[in-house]
Amino acid sequence: MDAYDKGSNARPVPGEPEAAVPDSRPPEGQETSDGHETADDHGTSDSHGPPVGQTPSARIPQQYGDQQRGDQQYDGQHDDERYDDTALAGPPLPPPPAGIAALSLPYQIAAALALAVVAVAACVHVGMVFLHVAPSNTVTKQHGQAIDEWIYPEFEQNWKLFAPNPLQQNIAVQVRADVRAADGEIRTTRWYDLSALDGAAIDGNLLPSHTQQNELRRAWDFFVATHDNANRPNGLRGALSEKYLRRIVVLRLDREQAGGRGAVVQQVQVRSRTTNVPPPKWSQEQVSDKPIVRQLPWWPVSEADRAAGTRPGESTGTEASAR
Structure with a gap:
């Protein structure tokens, strides 16, 4: 009979050297009871990092208390959550100018002059029509001929409808x-x-x-x-x-x-x-x-x-x- 019984509950005999505890892991290439296959010493994982030749998502972290990821491949999805690329791009660019501001300086000056001429002509026309339909006053008595030359015949006013x-x-x-x-x-x-x-x-x-x-x-x-x-x-x-x-x-x-x-x-x-x-x-x-x-x-x-x-x-x- 050996110094201690073979089994998990065997105790060493006093006075004899302590025997090595057999490894509880199955031999290499042999499947465990949960269906996973063991690896050799070079392929096993330790507390310092993932096994050699495997990605972080491929390791089995049951022994560390982590939640198992299964066979999901690493696609960098979590890296997007940790790094914000917009912070490196800077503030958004302002929209390009539109309208007259998009023109060159000479064209801007020409457009401004044209708008000014149209505005002055519109004001003069409105004033002439107002003086034409207004009751007789000092301005119409003094400049009545100029007002009539502006109004007739193209801009004559006819109020018979009202x-x-x-x-x-x-x-x-x-x-x-x-x-x-x-x-x-x-x-x-x-x-x-x-x-x-x-x-x-x-x-x-x-x-x-x-x-x-x-x-x-x-x-x-x-x-x-x-x-x-x-x-x-x-x-x-x-x-x-x-x-x-x-x-x-x-x-x-x-x-x-x-x-x-x-x-x-x-x-x-x-x-x-x-x-x-x-x-x-x-x-x-x-x-x-x-x-x-x-x-x-x-x-x-x-x-x-x-x-x-x-x-x-x-x-x-x-x-x-x-x-």
């Missing part, structure tokens, strides 16, 4: 002329209803032109506003309105070939025929249905009143070249 009693009349502008025919005879044409011709051109037209709708009507309103009931001008704008209306009717007569082909307009006469719009049946208002005619004197037509291409010299040259 009047207590809007316009309730139909006004037809008509014209006739004395023409010299091709044989030299002077003839008087019939009355041409220019307003009716404009109305016929507008009917059925989804996009009528501004000229067809307003040119003749505004020209007649301009004439009436600058003349008295005896057709005498009441200011400097009276002569301008007369010349404007005369040129329009001469152009329209040439377009209609008044007096025949090749006839030349010598003088024109304009009249208006005004009729009241009948009130609705439910209204108690009573208006006259009799038309009111305002007939102007004859106006001689000068060469300046004729449109280019309709002057006698130019038409004769054109006909000669055609022959």
Whole structure:
């Protein structure tokens, strides 16, 4: 019998040397009871670090009390939690400049000057319109002509839409002329209803032109506003309105070939025929249905009143070249 029994509870016999305690780990290459395979001395781990040839995530830390990671591979996920790369990048860069600031210095100066000119022009225009619609005052009395030259005819203001009693009349502008025919005879044409011709051109037209709708009507309103009931001008704008209306009717007569082909307009006469719009049946208002005619004197037509291409010299040259 040996000095001590073979087994885990064997005790040494007094007086005999202590025998070495057998290693509880199984031999190399032999699996343990939990299914893991042992490694040799070079592959085992100790308290100083992971085994040689293995990554930190591959070691089995059960003997140190750590939670087992299994076979998960090391992907550096935890390193991102420990190191902040944004701290090394510095503050974010400011956004690039936009608008005028993105231009070079010469273009910035040009853009600033253009904006300044537009702002000044807008302020001047608003001021002129305000003085035009404002009641008579010291500024309008002293600079009324300059204000009218700025406003008319492009920026004229019309407030009839907001009047207590809007316009309730139909006004037809008509014209006739004395023409010299091709044989030299002077003839008087019939009355041409220019307003009716404009109305016929507008009917059925989804996009009528501004000229067809307003040119003749505004020209007649301009004439009436600058003349008295005896057709005498009441200011400097009276002569301008007369010349404007005369040129329009001469152009329209040439377009209609008044007096025949090749006839030349010598003088024109304009009249208006005004009729009241009948009130609705439910209204108690009573208006006259009799038309009111305002007939102007004859106006001689000068060469300046004729449109280019309709002057006698130019038409004769054109006909000669055609022959």
